[in-house]
Amino acid sequence: MARCVCCAAHLKCLNVFSKSTTTSFYTVPRVLVSTAISFDISNDNALADSTSPHPIYPRVVLKKGKANLFREGNPVVYGGAVDRVIGRPPPQTGDVVMVTDGTEKAIGWGMFNSVSMYRVRLMQMEDEIRRDASSSFNMERLIESRILAAMKLRQDLLRLPSSETDVYRLVNSEGDRLSGLIVDVFGGHAVVVSSAAWVERYQSKVERAIKHATGISCITWRPSVEILKEEGLQMEIPKTSGLMEFIQVVENGVKFMVSFEGQKTGFYADQRENRLLLRSCSKDKSVLDLCCYTGGFALNAAVGGATSITADGTTWDIVVLDPPKLAPTRKVLQRAAAKYRALNSLAMRLIKPGGLFMTCSCSGAVTQSGAFLSILKEAASSSKRRITQLRYAGAGADHPLDPAFPEGAYLTNVMLRVM
Numbered sequence: 001m002a003r004c005v006c007c008a009a010h011l012k013c014l015n016v017f018s019k020s021t022t023t024s025f026y027t028v029p030r031v032l033v034s035t036a037i038s039f040d041i042s043n044d045n046a047l048a049d050s051t052s053p054h055p056i057y058p059r060v061v062l063k064k065g066k067a068n069l070f071r072e073g074n075p076v077v078y079g080g081a082v083d084r085v086i087g088r089p090p091p092q093t094g095d096v097v098m099v100t101d102g103t104e105k106a107i108g109w110g111m112f113n114s115v116s117m118y119r120v121r122l123m124q125m126e127d128e129i130r131r132d133a134s135s136s137f138n139m140e141r142l143i144e145s146r147i148l149a150a151m152k153l154r155q156d157l158l159r160l161p162s163s164e165t166d167v168y169r170l171v172n173s174e175g176d177r178l179s180g181l182i183v184d185v186f187g188g189h190a191v192v193v194s195s196a197a198w199v200e201r202y203q204s205k206v207e208r209a210i211k212h213a214t215g216i217s218c219i220t221w222r223p224s225v226e227i228l229k230e231e232g233l234q235m236e237i238p239k240t241s242g243l244m245e246f247i248q249v250v251e252n253g254v255k256f257m258v259s260f261e262g263q264k265t266g267f268y269a270d271q272r273e274n275r276l277l278l279r280s281c282s283k284d285k286s287v288l289d290l291c292c293y294t295g296g297f298a299l300n301a302a303v304g305g306a307t308s309i310t311a312d313g314t315t316w317d318i319v320v321l322d323p324p325k326l327a328p329t330r331k332v333l334q335r336a337a338a339k340y341r342a343l344n345s346l347a348m349r350l351i352k353p354g355g356l357f358m359t360c361s362c363s364g365a366v367t368q369s370g371a372f373l374s375i376l377k378e379a380a381s382s383s384k385r386r387i388t389q390l391r392y393a394g395a396g397a398d399h400p401l402d403p404a405f406p407e408g409a410y411l412t413n414v415m416l417r418v419m
Contacts, residue, residue: 058087067101073404175400279304344379364410
């Protein structure tokens with residue numbers, strides 16, 4: 001399910017574009033970027049004049065009343081918000097387009113997809129272009145500047161990477177203003193998860209920007225095959241015989257062996273801060289780590305001085321429940337809620353009176369619904385236990401979220417006291 005740039009394995013992409021269109025598909029003509037686009041910084045409309053009879057780029061015109069949603073920051077234009085598309089020839093998936101309000105006044109630009117429910121992934125808005133036009137309508141420059149900014153944020157705010165932690169998220173899709181792109185770093189390796197057609201189109205540019213920002217030369221490419229089908233791409237992924245089986249990483253001083261063929265990108269870096277909290281609570285406590293995968297919580301409990309981290313016993317001082325995603329979509333939310341309720345009820349029965357319960361959901365549908373605490377209340381009732389909420393958290397700070405795109409939130413981590 002992956003391709004490693006530094007080894008001999010390869011990825012073959014079968015998409016809707018013919019070989020004869022390779023140049024136009026993969027390159028924004030430099031003459032347009034350098035000479036045809038002009039911006040009047042003093043003008044309220046810094047984008048090129050969208051009412052020109054010969055527009056530089058095709059235009060996606062929004063329905064009346066929809067423009068403010070995107071002016072306020074929502075980074076993806078759904079098909080239902082589009083009134084019409086103007087362009088001869090019409091734009092194809094992967095083309096740069098200008099987005100305008102209903103009066104055809106430009107509000108930003110982005111990457112078009114003719115078949116996805118995300119019709120345009122916005123890359124820059126008009127106010128951003130007024131501040132800095134250097135990346136306007138130039139995806140290569142934009143990718144490089146955004147990945148450099150993401151690296152600087154991790155270095156300045158979180159001191160990542162460090163001698164104590166060399167596994168972290170470098171790019172978190174909409175949270176880092178690159179919708180559809182996720183990049184996780186594992187020491188001297190990077191793993192890219194692609195879930196947008198534009199990411200596949202600009203693969204070489206993304207890899208080059210990662211190398212420039214981090215110095216990492218070994219990059220594994222993991223396309224989200226099912227999501228990319230909805231983007232109009234059919235991916236064929238051969239077996240990766242040349243890919244490293246395991247790599248050692250360190251998180252808060254604890255060493256882990258990571259497989260790039262494992263779940264997600266190979267390691268759940270999003271729980272780093274939550275694992276550290278558990279470590280601080282574990283001294284002289286018995287701890288049970290359910291659904292443990294690589295044992296991230298259990299190993300941190302051991303480092304924190306837990307007396308036991310095995311399944312020996314009938315009740316424990318601390319129980320951790322971090323199950324896999326049970327609600328991949330909103331359609332199955334009700335059924336998934338019943339599963340979460342049953343799992344949490346069973347887990348609560350294993351906790352000594354006054355003990356701690358760290359319970360999680362990585363289902364975006366559950367987190368975005370705000371229903372997880374209600375599920376836990378019902379689970380406590382069915383197990384005849386009483387609970388007190390001590391902490392409500394999500395992913396670590398290297399997984400930034402865009403408040404204008406709540407769909408980006410997926411992880412919930414709750415610490416409870418169970419009586």
